[in-house]
Amino acid sequence: MNKLHPWLIVIxxxxxxxxxxxxxxxxxxxxxxxxxxxxxxHLIPMGFENLIALIIPWLELFIGIGLVAGLxxxxxxxxxxxxxxxxxxxxxxxxxxxxxxxxxxxLKEGEMVGWNKILENLVFxxxxxxxxxxxxxxxELFPKTPLSD
Amino acid sequence: xxxxxxxxxxxxxxxxxxLISNLVRTDAISxxxxxxxxxxxxxxxxxxxxxxxxxxxxLEMAKSLHETGLLFVDARAxxxxxxxxxxxxxxxxxxxxxxxxxxxxxxxxxxxxxxxxDDDCGSSKELAYELQDFGFMNIFVFKGGWKSWTDAGLEVExxx
Numbered sequence: 001m002n003k004l005h006p007w008l009i010v011i012x013x014x015x016x017x018x019x020x021x022x023x024x025x026x027x028x029x030x031x032x033x034x035x036x037x038x039x040x041x042h043l044i045p046m047g048f049e050n051l052i053a054l055i056i057p058w059l060e061l062f063i064g065i066g067l068v069a070g071l072x073x074x075x076x077x078x079x080x081x082x083x084x085x086x087x088x089x090x091x092x093x094x095x096x097x098x099x100x101x102x103x104x105x106x107l108k109e110g111e112m113v114g115w116n117k118i119l120e121n122l123v124f125x126x127x128x129x130x131x132x133x134x135x136x137x138x139x140e141l142f143p144k145t146p147l148s149d
Numbered sequence: 150x151x152x153x154x155x156x157x158x159x160x161x162x163x164x165x166x167x168l169i170s171n172l173v174r175t176d177a178i179s180x181x182x183x184x185x186x187x188x189x190x191x192x193x194x195x196x197x198x199x200x201x202x203x204x205x206x207x208l209e210m211a212k213s214l215h216e217t218g219l220l221f222v223d224a225r226a227x228x229x230x231x232x233x234x235x236x237x238x239x240x241x242x243x244x245x246x247x248x249x250x251x252x253x254x255x256x257x258x259x260x261x262x263x264x265x266x267d268d269d270c271g272s273s274k275e276l277a278y279e280l281q282d283f284g285f286m287n288i289f290v291f292k293g294g295w296k297s298w299t300d301a302g303l304e305v306e307x308x309x
Contacts, residue, residue, distance in 0.1 A: 030176075031171070031178050032176070032178045033275070033278070035178060036271065036274060036275060036278065037271070037275075039182060039271075040271030040274075046181070047182035047183060047184075048181065048182075049182050050178050050179055050180055050181055050182045051180055051181065053178070054167040054168060054170075054178070055163055055164050055167040055168070056167075057167070058163040058164075058166045058170070059163035059167075061163075062159050062162060062163050062166075063159060066159065072150070072158065072159060074152040075152055075154075075155025075156040075158065076155070076159060078152060079156055079160070097269070099269045099270075100265075100266050100267070100270050101269065101270060101271045101272075102271060102272065102275065142150075143150050
């Protein structure tokens with residue numbers, strides 16, 4: 001299913017992990033701002049954006065560490081894919097509704113929602129899928145697997 | 150450890166760390182977001198506050214406050230300002246310089262209004278929180294902003 005070279009998958013895995021770690025940093029430092037960014041999407045009811053803003057950045061950090069260090073890569077890549085699908089839905093509905101709001105993605109300050117962000121997240125979704133469907137588990141610490149077949 | 154167990158473990162750890170970190174940090178946020186208070190009475194605007202506040206106003210209140218000469222701050226990005234601004238409004242993409250400008254014009258205690266493009270833009274609220282961090286006490290977010298102002302046919306100011 002996955003014809004890419006196993007080493008390329010390892011590189012994709014590590015890059016994806018670094019992106020998640022980087023994206024989590026500002027959100028962990030300022031969950032209040034991230035909560036307001038979430039609220040601007042007008043999708044979360046009853047003030048739940050604060051709870052979400054407290055949890056998602058840590059989730060991003062832990063799956064980022066997992067992907068970089070090779071810890072629970074199956075779980076991390078599945079959550080990564082799930083998060084990306086969720087982000088795409090959020091950004092897509094905001095774009096279609098014509099909202100002129102900050103993405104809150106955590107990669108670059110002041111980035112607005114739009115088709116470019118949807119495309120970017122589709123690439124990350126694809127990368128998550130490639131890692132999840134990898135055939136060889138190279139450089140993965142836990143669950144312990146051989147270095148190569 | 151199966152994939153499902155890994156997913157459960159990662160999510161559980163994230164929830165626990167996220168919630169516990171909010172208990173110990175000095176800038177903790179409330180568990181649930183509370184809606185911003187909407188001001189309906191002009192007299193409430195003129196009160197001197199002991200605690201910094203960000204409150205919301207509608208078009209009618211924005212009109213009244215504009216007539217009283219309250220300062221308006223445009224939170225839209227620079228490229229949108231060529232469409233025009235609410236008369237007398239100031240804007241600056243650099244929030245540090247903007248805060249110096251506001252402080253020079255009205256000081257930290259007096260109220261002022263922040264607006265952006267429409268109901269859903271969010272940048273007025275974001276700027277309001279950033280300016281609050283600079284020490285401004287009494288900030289009003291004009292819900293509806295530029296769109297509701299121009300839809301109502303109110304005067305605008307354009308700059309070359």
